[in-house]
Amino acid sequence: MNPLVFHFLTHHSKEASKWPLYTELRRLNGGDGIEVFADCVPLSYGHRWQLMVFGWPKLVFSSLKLALLSVRHRSRPEFVIVEEHIQFWCVFLVWSLCSLFCWTKKPRFVYLGFIFTSRKSAVLNMFRMFYFRLLFHLVNDVINYSDYERDHLSELFQGCRARFSSIHYGIGDHETTRKHADEMRLSTHLKPRKEELGLLSAGRSCRDYATLFESMRALQTPIDCTVICDSYTELPVTLWNPAIVVLRSCYGQEYTRCIIESDVVVVPLRDSMVSAGQMVALHALAAGKPVIISDTPITREYFGNCGSVHFVKLADSNSLTKSICMLEKQLLFKEQFFEQSRSFFEANFAINRFAFRLFNSIVESM
Numbered sequence: 004m005n006p007l008v009f010h011f012l013t014h015h016s017k018e019a020s021k022w023p024l025y026t027e028l029r030r031l032n033g034g035d036g037i038e039v040f041a042d043c044v045p046l047s048y049g050h051r052w053q054l055m056v057f058g059w060p061k062l063v064f065s066s067l068k069l070a071l072l073s074v075r076h077r078s079r080p081e082f083v084i085v086e087e088h089i090q091f092w093c094v095f096l097v098w099s100l101c102s103l104f105c106w107t108k109k110p111r112f113v114y115l116g117f118i119f120t121s122r123k124s125a126v127l128n129m130f131r132m133f134y135f136r137l138l139f140h141l142v143n144d145v146i147n148y149s150d151y152e153r154d155h156l157s158e159l160f161q162g163c164r165a166r167f168s169s170i171h172y173g174i175g176d177h178e179t180t181r182k183h184a185d186e187m188r189l190s191t192h193l194k195p196r197k198e199e200l201g202l203l204s205a206g207r208s209c210r211d212y213a214t215l216f217e218s219m220r221a222l223q224t225p226i227d228c229t230v231i232c233d234s235y236t237e238l239p240v241t242l243w244n245p246a247i248v249v250l251r252s253c254y255g256q257e258y259t260r261c262i263i264e265s266d267v268v269v270v271p272l273r274d275s276m277v278s279a280g281q282m283v284a285l286h287a288l289a290a291g292k293p294v295i296i297s298d299t300p301i302t303r304e305y306f307g308n309c310g311s312v313h314f315v316k317l318a319d320s321n322s323l324t325k326s327i328c329m330l331e332k333q334l335l336f337k338e339q340f341f342e343q344s345r346s347f348f349e350a351n352f353a354i355n356r357f358a359f360r361l362f363n364s365i366v367e368s369m
Contacts, residue, residue, distance in 0.1 A: 006036035010080040014044040027358035040069040066093035139163035173357025203265035205231035211273035218323040272297035288348040291341035311343040
């Protein structure tokens with residue numbers, strides 16, 4: 004039996020084809036058939052208007068270029084996998100034209116990692132619903148990163164052609180997952196023991212930094228906190244204090260180093276309906292760190308069985324303050340947290356686990 008042919012389009016890195024995810028997918032597919040068309044189009048901007056004016060046009064140009072490479076490739080894919088709605092429209096246009104004029108059968112289009120967020124404006128929400136209903140009448144499969152979100156979207160977009168499914172996310176570095184884990188473990192063990200607690204919080208999507216900053220103001224002893232966030236709209240400037248350091252441009256190895264050097268990673272969320280916070284929490288667990296995260300159905304789904312993840316009520320600064328104080332007292336038990344976090348991550352969210360879930364989810368859609 005010949006291996007299936009997958010075309011992945013990604014805008015995260017031109018070197019994405021070398022990532023462990025695609026290496027593992029090739030192994031699962033019999034060693035061949037996984038083609039990655041990659042470009043680097045950063046979509047991290049401080050304001051949304053900057054994303055729309057500068058980021059989206061670049062993504063359109065990049066997506067059209069990658070779609071043309073996919074169509075012209077010697078292999079005929081059964082599946083084309085995209086990560087953004089703009090990518091899909093470009094791929095759909097190019098493949099439709101190719102199908103029309105070259106009598107080529109269109110592949111199945113898979114939208115990976117879709118997240119639906121509401122807006123404050125009722126008119127804007129109505130437009131977005133119409134837009135995505137149209138998109139989901141053209142997409143074959145939508146893969147979400149949580150069962151809760153899959154069920155919610157299946158009901159929200161009932162009647163659309165798209166088949167909704169879900170898998171749990173996973174992470175790996177750009178070389179090998181094991182090397183990444185060993186470097187993190189070595190860095191953690193060589194780190195000098197210290198008296199004070201070091202907090203780290205990161206991310207931009209659906210974050211509630213106001214509650215985090217409010218909880219820090221309530222601490223009797225000031226604690227250093229580093230916040231990694233490139234969005235100006237997510238950070239409440241009025242609640243800042245000298246103990247908080249904000250890093251606007253912190254990615255890749257620098258981001259990983261900040262996690263390694265922290266003692267506790269805090270992920271405050273403001274909406275229980277949105278899939279958010281998992282990636283930061285997974286990076287923290289991979290580094291052997293305890294995590295404090297807002298209690299939502301999706302975070303429970305991911306981390307409910309992990310002893311080193313502590314849940315706090317949504318938008319409750321008192322609950323967050325108590326959890327920070329509790330972990331400060333347990334700082335001497337960081338080795339225990341390290342083992343709990345690492346073992347839970349390896350068993351559930353290492354890159355080989357993610358690749359296995361992704362491969363099966365796509366194949367089952369045939």
